[in-house]
Amino acid sequence: MKPKTATEEKVWVKLVLIGGAIAYLALVLFLPALNVFLQAFKFGLGAFFHHLTEPAFLSAARLTVIIALIVVPINTVFGLCAAWVIARNQFPGRTLLISILDIPFAVSPVVTGLMIVLLYGLNGWFGRFLEAVNIKIVFALPAMIFASAFITMPFIAREVIPVLEEAGTDQEEAAKTLGATDWQIFWSVTLPTIRWGLLYGLILTNARVMGEFGAVSVVSGNIIGKTQTLPLFVEDAYKAYESQAAFSASVVLAGLALVTLVLKEIVERKTQIKDVE
Amino acid sequence: MSSTTINRSPISKPKSLLAKISQVSLPWRITLGYLTIMLLLPVAALLAKASTEKPSDFWRIATTPVALSTYEITFVTALVAALINGVFGVLVAWVLVRYDFPFKRFIDAAIDLPFALPTAVAGLTLATVYSENGWIGSLLAPLGIKVAFTRLGVGMAMIFITLPFVVRTLQPVLQEMEKDIEEAAWSLGASHWQTFWRVILPPLVPALLTGVALGFARAVGEYGSVVIVASNIPFKDLIASVLIIQRLEQYDYSGATVIGTVLLAISLLILLVINLLQAWGKKYET
Structure with missing residues (x-):
């Protein structure tokens, strides 16, 4: 008797729970996401593409790509080194190092921007020196690179560390005893092992760099056509009541987010398949 | 060699x-x-600048009425947002792990959207959808509820931003959980509610708390979406991060530094708590 009522009740409960979850996700996530596209294409494709050919948009898009092209490789090198240091060595302060690595996730991006201003700004530690040698960091590209690199520092190391730990050192040691150099070991043993974790970290880093707003907005000065990235362009256009331009640029950024999600999903499936093997 | x-x-x-x-x-x-160059030096610059203030001045700047109101708005709203996602995160994770329904894979993948979508875009679209003539805002307006450009909007942005955390920390734990124990509780005559509270929820607590804490930390530091969806008026919906920017724009470096230091200290404290929670969760597993 009992199991029967239980399963009957379960169908009813199940439908309510699924409905509740989807309703919540619709209110918080799906409707706002859908809205980006509907607003952008409200006046048709022509209006949309018109906004995408404006010089302010194009230069913002170019700057966003430039920053990503610089920051992602730098943080990849650092992330790989940090992952190796943490996963392959036992040393006093290891836990502390892992916690320090997490700081960029915990700190408000605005505080990050503030720190960079206090370091390289006119009244900052290096302000006088930089002025004397005529190097502009704050309100120029270098500070935007610093800010983006700070924000995305931990991603790659965090994804690679568990893979390295799981893989163990057997293969690397075997290669070593067979006479491989450190570089050879890295390229032909370590890198293939960690490739999915690394790719995952790269995807996250790139998405975050291109989408970063708070830290970059503090240090950029937001000069249209010069130090304005795509997210800054979105806010600027919205504030100037050009919401059409804002939404058109948002579609580009949302497209980036979708590509990110698809790539992430692919990597997640690949790694799952690999685990089964 | x-x-x-x-x-x-x-x-x-x-x-x-x-x-x-x-x-x-x-x-x-x-x-x-x-x-050292990228992380410790900037932190040191902030702390050094903060230490040039006399302790009494530091305290005075850190506790001006405006600053206090931004802390309250930032932390209380972030906590409420994290808790709401705590409740609904359990629901969403449960539904995604236990049930099958159309578009499940799509919905599961879409949960990560707030991680991938730039926050400026999130703020822009939330401000539109929840404005008085937006899809959802227009339904709420007759009830006298305004979301965009109020504190509710700040909360909405924080809920959006922190949505994935609880779901993603709970999913693996739920997946590993054995159905046998629930079924045992059932066959012993426990009701749904009893099974949920006594059997299902307790093993989830460490992961749930970690997810809520991660979300809270993220919401406290959130800037991009909030600055767009709020009206940024002091004592109404001005958050601490926006106050720092306003101080900087007025070239009030001391004010920005002091509030930034307070925010940094609290963020590091939350990070410590998260680490402890995760250690606790690991102990629970074994």
Whole structure:
């Protein structure tokens, strides 16, 4: 008797729970996401593409790509080194190092921007020196690179560390005893092992760099056509009541987010398949 | 190169240590050098600037009525947002792990959208959808509820931003949970509610708390979406991060630094709590 009522009740409960979850996700996530596209294409494709050919948009898009092209490789090198240091060595302060690595996730991006201003700004530690040698960091590209690199520092190391730990050192040691150099070991043993974790970290880093707003907005000065990235362009256009331009640029950024999600999903499936093997 | 191979085989301990040090250096140097320049130096600059204030001045700036109101708005709203996602995160994770329904894979993948979508875009679209003539805002307006450009909007942005955390921390735990125990509770005559509270929820608590804490930390530091969806009026919906920017725009570096230091200290404290929670969760597993 009992199991029967239980399963009957379960169908009813199940439908309510699924409905509740989807309703919540619709209110918080799906409707706002859908809205980006509907607003952008409200006046048709022509209006949309018109906004995408404006010089302010194009230069913002170019700057966003430039920053990503610089920051992602730098943080990849650092992330790989940090992952190796943490996963392959036992040393006093290891836990502390892992916690320090997490700081960029915990700190408000605005505080990050503030720190960079206090370091390289006119009244900052290096302000006088930089002025004397005529190097502009704050309100120029270098500070935007610093800010983006700070924000995305931990991603790659965090994804690679568990893979390295799981893989163990057997293969690397075997290669070593067979006479491989450190570089050879890295390229032909370590890198293939960690490739999915690394790719995952790269995807996250790139998405975050291109989408970063708070830290970059503090240090950029937001000069249209010069130090304005795509997210800054979105806010600027919205504030100037050009919401059409804002939404058109948002579609580009949302497209980036979708590509990110698809790539992430692919990597997640690949790694799952690999685990089964 | 050849020396390391030769050294390795006969007496492994002291020589391999030597070999380790010789190959250690480059990654170690890059890691420590980069961390110092990119992370520790900026933090030091902030703390050094903060320490130039007299303690009494620091306290005075940190506790002005405006600053206090931004802390309250930031932390209380972030906590409420994290808790709401705590409740609904359990629901969403449960539904995604336990049930099958159309578009499940799509919905599961879409949960990560707030991680991938730039916050400025999130703020822009939330401000539109929840404005008085937006899809959802227009339904709420007759009830006298305004979301965009109020504190509710701040909360909405924080809920959006922190949505994935609880779901993603709970999913693996739920997946590993054995159905047998629930079924045992059932067959012993426990109701749904009893099964949920007594059997299902307790093992989820460490992961749930971690997810809520991660979300809270993220919401406290959120800037991009909030600044767009709020009206940024002091005592109404101005958050601490926006106050820092306003101080900077007025060239009030002391004000920005003091509030920034307070925010940094609290963020580091939350990070510590999260680490402790995660350690606790690991203990629970074994």
